[in-house]
């Protein structure tokens with residue numbers, strides 16, 4: 001498992017541009033090595049800015065988007081097309097604007113979809129979809145080149161919230177009820193599933209994230225602060241703006 005590293009950028013715009021540039025390079029590298037790339041998207045404000053920034057980079061045209069698998073780390077359990085869904089936001093900002101193969105886009109279930117309005121059924125269906133994409137002879141998950149996460153003010157990542165029963169779920173995908181952040185019903189990859197990704201990038205901007213980011217990097221417990229329990233297989237990278245990095249120990253920072 002990887003040590004965490006931290007890159008700090010001056011503000012939210014530069015952070016979004018830098019994450020977008022890293023993402024495009026990551027996709028190109030993965031396609032050069034394996035012929036395809038697999039990424040896991042997150043929701044939230046900075047994620048939307050990253051998605052928009054990808055399109056502004058001329059190099060995004062060098063990616064073969066038809067050979068990119070898109071997964072989600074969590075989803076708000078709402079009808080398809082609801083503006084609050086992470087999928088809807090990602091489609092509007094990026095996915096509908098690049099030539100993806102629809103068969104390689106794997107949104108988490110919606111309440112009005114074929115798996116129905118029971119989040120446990122939806123979570124089980126997503127786990128099956130992940131398992132179908134797993135490499136033969138490997139665990140129940142596909143290879144993820146990079147998995148991106150936002151970080152909540154309370155330290156949540158994906159829809160793994162502090163002190164929530166989701167921490168006891170050992171399956172890769174869990175239904176979440178009673179989320180402290182609306183909407184209350186969600187589906188999420190669990191921390192063990194998140195930590196199978198080759199690289200995990202935690203992206204946070206703004207002063208309201210500084211306390212959670214600082215505590216996670218100072219070694220808080222993952223049940224109290226889920227972001228502290230995230231570790232990519234070969235890399236765990238915190239990508240922050242200056243405001244979100246205010247409480248990061250100086251020895252961990254590199255200002256870009």
Ligand SMILES: O=C1O[C@H](COP(=O)(O)O)[C@@H](O)[C@H](O)[C@H]1O
Pocket residue numbers: 042043044045046047074075076086149150151152153157158159181
């Ligand atoms: O509800 C959610 O929030 C988090 C963080 O969002 P932000 O707007 O504070 O950056 C996000 O990472 C997660 O995917 C989403 O479902």
